[in-house]
Every structure is written in C-alpha cells, then in structure tokens.
Amino acid sequence: MNKVLFNFHDLVLIVVIIEGLILSLMTIFTKRNLSNLLLGLFLFLSAAIAFDVLIYWCVPLRDILAEMSPALFFVMGFAYFLQGPMLYWYTKSLLYRDFHWKRSDLLHLIPFFVYPFFIYFSVYRHDEEYQLVLIYDYLTMSRLDHFAVYIWAQKLSPLIYGIFAIKQMVSYRRRIENTYSDTTHIDFSWLNLLLWLFLLAWLWALATHVLAQFTPVSVSSAMGVTNNYLTLMLVNALVVYSLSHSGVFSGIHMETPAPASEPEVVESLPPTYGELLKNAMQENRFYMVVDITLEQLADKLAISPKALSATINSDFGQNFFEFINYYRVEHAKQLLMNNLDKNLDMQSVMQESGFNSKSAFHRFFKKFTQMTPGQFRKKYLTEAEPDGKHANA
Structure with missing residues (x-):
C-alpha cells in the first residue's frame, strides 16, 4: 500500500x-x-x-x-x-x-x-x-x-x-x-x-x-x-x-407499551376492560382481521392503546401478538373438530382462522396445544371414534 x-x-x-x-x-x-x-x-x-x-x-x-x-x-x-x-x-x-x-x-x-x-x-x-x-x-x-x-x-x-x-x-x-x-x-x-x-x-x-x-x-x-x-x-x-427495503418497516411508536415480561408499573384499570375485551373477541372475532394492530383494536373498543396493552398483559398474561394468535388457534381447533368428515385442508383452516403464514400457524398452534394441527386432528378423530360419532372418517 x-x-x-x-x-x-x-x-x-x-x-x-x-x-x-x-x-x-x-x-x-x-x-x-x-x-x-x-x-x-x-x-x-x-x-x-x-x-x-x-x-x-x-x-x-x-x-x-x-x-x-x-x-x-x-x-x-x-x-x-x-x-x-x-x-x-x-x-x-x-x-x-x-x-x-x-x-x-x-x-x-x-x-x-x-x-x-x-x-x-x-x-x-x-x-x-x-x-x-x-x-x-x-x-x-x-x-x-x-x-x-x-x-x-x-x-x-x-x-x-x-x-x-x-x-x-x-x-x-x-x-x-x-x-x-x-x-x-x-x-x-x-x-x-x-x-x-x-x-x-x-x-x-x-x-x-x-x-x-x-x-x-x-x-x-x-x-x-x-x-x-x-x-x-x-x-x-x-x-x-x-x-x-425502504418500505418493509411499518414503524411503531417509541412509546409503545413494553411486553408483559418487562417490569412495569401499570395504572389501575377498570375490571370491565378484561370482560369487554373477552366478549369483543368472542362476538366480533377481531382476530380474523389478518393484519390487525393494537391501535386498531383499541379504536374499535374505544379505549386507549396503552390501556388495552395493560389489560392484555395483566388480565391474560400475554402480549398483543400472543393474545390475538391464541384466539386464532382456538378458532382453528373448532374448525378441525367440527370438520372431521369434510377433510378440510390445513391451508383453509389457517386462512379461515386469520393466520397469514404457515410458520406462524404451526408455531402458535403448537405453543398453545403442545401438538401440530395434524396431530391435533388425528388425536381428536381417535378419541371421537369409540362413540361412533365419526366412524366413517
């Protein structure tokens, strides 16, 4: 040089x-x-x-x-x-x-x-x-x-x-x-x-x-x-x-509430918030919106994003990502149990439950059930057969 x-x-x-x-x-x-x-x-x-x-x-x-x-x-x-x-x-x-x-x-x-x-x-x-x-x-x-x-x-x-x-x-x-x-x-x-x-x-x-x-x-x-x-x-x-890659970052607010695993002093929230959220998820199925965000859900419930995040963390012990996907898994379980005779393919189950990717579907299904979707259907089918409910499956 x-x-x-x-x-x-x-x-x-x-x-x-x-x-x-x-x-x-x-x-x-x-x-x-x-x-x-x-x-x-x-x-x-x-x-x-x-x-x-x-x-x-x-x-x-x-x-x-x-x-x-x-x-x-x-x-x-x-x-x-x-x-x-x-x-x-x-x-x-x-x-x-x-x-x-x-x-x-x-x-x-x-x-x-x-x-x-x-x-x-x-x-x-x-x-x-x-x-x-x-x-x-x-x-x-x-x-x-x-x-x-x-x-x-x-x-x-x-x-x-x-x-x-x-x-x-x-x-x-x-x-x-x-x-x-x-x-x-x-x-x-x-x-x-x-x-x-x-x-x-x-x-x-x-x-x-x-x-x-x-x-x-x-x-x-x-x-x-x-x-x-x-x-x-x-x-x-x-x-x-x-x-x-200029558009791959949607960006979040710097003040976004931290996950539940991080120590945080949370203000006392009305106990009705937890029930409000639970009823809204069961009745309105907001989890079916593939790309729903914390802010969008908070807007639908007419509460602040911070209050919603605190409610999810304190009442359900989950972050927003886990909370929404928990309900998606529950919906997928119902689809699998109710369609044993119809041979509903996993791609349809995934999409009809609000999931947008196979990896997320399988990851969260196993996280909340300790088994894959296929194993879950097989297990439930095996348990259902002795009663004669699905003998032709």
Whole structure:
C-alpha cells in the first residue's frame, strides 16, 4: 500500500470516497426525510474516514499533502466520533416512525465537540516540525498518552454504537409483538445482518490496533487493508438495502407499551376492560382481521392503546401478538373438530382462522396445544371414534 501512488489497495479507498460522497448527496436530496438524512451523513462520514486513511497510508500522497500543510492530516478525525451515532440514529429512525432528535441526544455528540479542542492543544498549537513528526512516526504518536487515549476512543466509539443499534433491533422485535398480530410483512433480517457486519468491521479495526502493538507491521497492515475492502462492501450493501427495503418497516411508536415480561408499573384499570375485551373477541372475532394492530383494536373498543396493552398483559398474561394468535388457534381447533368428515385442508383452516403464514400457524398452534394441527386432528378423530360419532372418517 506504500509502494506507488494509488496502488490497487488505494483505489479501494478512492472508490469508497467517491461512492460515499455521491451517494450521500443522492440519498439526502432524492427523498427528503430524517432516515435519508442520517443515511446520507453516515455515507459522508464513511467517505471522510476513507480519505483520512488514504492520506496517511498512501506515502506519495502523504508527502504531497504534508508539504502543503500538515494540518490537513487531522481535519477528518471528527468523523470517527460521528459515524457510530449516525448509524444508531438511522436504525432508530427506521424502526420508530415518531423518532426525532431530543435535547438529550446532544450527549452523543460530546466527543465530536471535544475533538477540536483536543486537536488544537495536541497538534495545532505546536509548530509544523512537531506536526510532521506525528504524521511520519505513527508509532511514536500512538505511544503518547493523550494520543493513545484518542486512538482507543476512535476505535471504540463506532463499536459501542454498533452494539447500541443491535440492542434497538432486539427491543424492536419485542415491541412489534405488542403492536401487531401478524409480523410476516415486517422484514428486518437484512438490516440486522448489516448491523452485525458493521459491528464485525469495527471489531476488526479494534483488533488491528491491538495486534499492531505486539505483531510485525505486515500483520496489522494486511488486516487494515482487509478492513478497507470490508468497508467498501458494507457501504454498497447498506445503500442497496436502503433503496430496496425502504418500505418493509411499518414503524411503531417509541412509546409503545413494553411486553408483559418487562417490569412495569401499570395504572389501575377498570375490571370491565378484561370482560369487554373477552366478549369483543368472542362476538366480533377481531382476530380474523389478518393484519390487525393494537391501535386498531383499541379504536374499535374505544379505549386507549396503552390501556388495552395493560389489560392484555395483566388480565391474560400475554402480549398483543400472543393474545390475538391464541384466539386464532382456538378458532382453528373448532374448525378441525367440527370438520372431521369434510377433510378440510390445513391451508383453509389457517386462512379461515386469520393466520397469514404457515410458520406462524404451526408455531402458535403448537405453543398453545403442545401438538401440530395434524396431530391435533388425528388425536381428536381417535378419541371421537369409540362413540361412533365419526366412524366413517
């Protein structure tokens, strides 16, 4: 990577820079919303980091820029402290339709605001000769206490926010089960995969820094080059995902009540709510609406979503997802017991019970009956035969 100007490995970084800049502008201005703004800023920061790596490790380019102004080598350092928060906020903006910046979010920007002061007192207040030493002798620079802390913070910041983003995904999975009765239309697998891959890339960068202290330069250099290729693939994958999966997240409110398994102080609710809900499910069969949501059911019952969620949690010990599918399973059981002679196929049973996917049908049927639909029908048929009720089945 340090033999000729713009060797093949350098070209990878140049591609990341060009793609990052172009795609960030396209993303921000093509469809103006918060998610696209955050994605565009993330892509711009990825380009800035690639530029920071390029000018330091491409020796011919480093010589040219060092002669122009050593100060150029520390301009892009802020990007490392913004990349993590941007991916974290981007994830939240996809998952929660009412996500917006709050005053408390400024806390995530503290490292960014501290960086200019750090660079001034560590670099810019010194003469150019000292700055050139920092540029050309990375080992010496990294052993200075304040720069050692800075480099560790630089490597750890995106890694920490990658973990935060994945925790948001885990929380989202739990919350959608308290909002939707059918989640087959919500596909977050690709975003989850991308977050894990970014986390892996940032973990790889941290490992490269750690191993550089104990291994030959060739080892850490090879790991650094590998990370550049990984960054290129991830930036492209993130853009492709964002363009092709922009509509798969229905989004839920950030204040959606948490599942029953999470400790929560619930206000005292009228005891009639439980009976109201039970009667409504039996008489009106709201569970037959394939994609019914917590908000829609609450609207039909003329109570608040929070009160409905609390009632389901406290009176039935279930979340909304389990509650609706419990009634669907009960309906499916009745269909199977009442149609032993008609050989009703399982696809029809599934659809007539309000289920939208075979996997959900079989999963919840087994959850609530400890057997598959086929086993249930066979068992009930066997039990019915001695009475002569279904001898011809």
